[in-house]
Amino acid sequence: MRGPSADRHAPGPLTKDKLHTRRQFAALEAGQHPLSLRLPEPVALHPEAAPVDDPAAGGRRCGTCRFRRLAGRGASGPKCAHEAMPVPRGATTDCRAWWPACIHHEPKEGQ
Numbered sequence: 644m645r646g647p648s649a650d651r652h653a654p655g656p657l658t659k660d661k662l663h664t665r666r667q668f669a670a671l672e673a674g675q676h677p678l679s680l681r682l683p684e685p686v687a688l689h690p691e692a693a694p695v696d697d698p699a700a701g702g703r704r705c706g707t708c709r710f711r712r713l714a715g716r717g718a719s720g721p722k723c724a725h726e727a728m729p730v731p732r733g734a735t736t737d738c739r740a741w742w743p744a745c746i747h748h749e750p751k752e753g754q
């Protein structure tokens with residue numbers, strides 16, 4: 644599972660992607676799920692969510708949630724399919740497996 648440090652402290656110029664990553668971390672540190680940036684209202688982290696800065700720690704993550712699904716052909720990556728998370732298409736709404744879970748997290752079968 645890819646951890647947050649590589650994204651957060653990537654060297655080089657401050658690109659649009661890096662700015663977006665920094666905003667996602669700011670949301671996480673404020674107790675909000677990163678997809679909140681693309682929703683009308685912020686969505687809180689789950690009370691049992693994994694910690695932000697330790698990818699090896701236990702706790703709920705998007706990667707163990709039944710709503711994280713591979714999108715259709717041509718999509719950039721896995722998306723959140725929960726009805727309360729109607730995010731638009733595009734790479735900025737890809738749902739990263741290591742992200743601490745939001746309040747809507749439901750474990751996948753066997754998790």
Ligand code: SF4
Binds near residue numbers: 738743
């Ligand atoms: S519903 Fe599940 S996959 Fe979607 S953001 Fe919340 S924890 Fe992640």
